[in-house]
Amino acid sequence: MKAIKADAPVNLKQLELLILADYHYADPHSDHDAIQREVNYVRDTENAYCVLAGDLLDCALKSSLGDAYTNLSPMEELSAMSDLLQPISHKILAVVGGNHEARHYRTNGVDMTYLISKQIGVEDKYSPDTALVFLRFGRDENPAHRNRPILYTIYVTHGSGGGRKEGGKVQRLVDYSNIVDADIYICGHTHLPASVKTGFARPNPGNSSVTYCSKLFVNAAAKLQYGGYGDTGGFKPPCIDTPHIILNGERKEMRALI
Numbered sequence: 001m002k003a004i005k006a007d008a009p010v011n012l013k014q015l016e017l018l019i020l021a022d023y024h025y026a027d028p029h030s031d032h033d034a035i036q037r038e039v040n041y042v043r044d045t046e047n048a049y050c051v052l053a054g055d056l057l058d059c060a061l062k063s064s065l066g067d068a069y070t071n072l073s074p075m076e077e078l079s080a081m082s083d084l085l086q087p088i089s090h091k092i093l094a095v096v097g098g099n100h101e102a103r104h105y106r107t108n109g110v111d112m113t114y115l116i117s118k119q120i121g122v123e124d125k126y127s128p129d130t131a132l133v134f135l136r137f138g139r140d141e142n143p144a145h146r147n148r149p150i151l152y153t154i155y156v157t158h159g160s161g162g163g164r165k166e167g168g169k170v171q172r173l174v175d176y177s178n179i180v181d182a183d184i185y186i187c188g189h190t191h192l193p194a195s196v197k198t199g200f201a202r203p204n205p206g207n208s209s210v211t212y213c214s215k216l217f218v219n220a221a222a223k224l225q226y227g228g229y230g231d232t233g234g235f236k237p238p239c240i241d242t243p244h245i246i247l248n249g250e251r252k253e254m255r256a257l258i
Helices: 032-044 074-091 100-108 110-120 164-178
Strands: 002-007 014-020 050-052 094-096 132-136 150-156 184-187 193-206 209-219 244-248 254-257
Touching: 002 094, 002 254, 014 032, 032 050, 032 074, 050 150, 050 184, 074 094, 074 110, 094 132, 094 150, 100 110, 150 244, 164 184, 164 193, 164 209, 209 244, 209 254
Parallel strands: 002 132, 014 050, 050 094, 150 184, 184 209
Antiparallel strands: 014 244, 132 150, 193 209, 244 254
């Protein structure tokens, strides 16, 4: 797990965090129009930032699910994704790969996610596994906190498992809280746009006290139209509406909108 320090402007009263994940860009059913709209939103919205949470590339092989014969070549897909993300590189807080990119690493030792990160100049935000982001922005309105920026801790993973049912996918999402204490947990993989909150008692060793707080769990959607192995495999048609995470810059407050 890589710790990543990220600072946004102190004058932001609200920050919007988007999850870019599961684009499967070279897949014939990848919704390039929806993907471009999402990237444009991050680019054109002053207080919008994003994390890259894996499977942006399809990386279909002859031995894997998907169609390796009608997709873009690996180099074409790599180049297209780098060009797509370059205009928002300064707004990317963290980068992790997914199981689709891992296909190439297992087969030929090439880390496609790292190559994209290096190409667009955010290799310091890249983690080969998972990431814990320490995001600071805004000014705390509580006088006792001396006008300090608000801190949000964000665990980012592509995810794994979850099964076919919505309940199993949400349970897998919430289970990430067993790994690390964070304010927000972000993943993709299951293609189910979802968000849920739980309560938590967080100890404060410095003054021997307990703070009762909330944890926010958010799963990204896939930007895929119905067809291909999803159709033949009997999966449900996907919803492409990924939640937007809204963070308050004046007090610790977070929510997700779908």
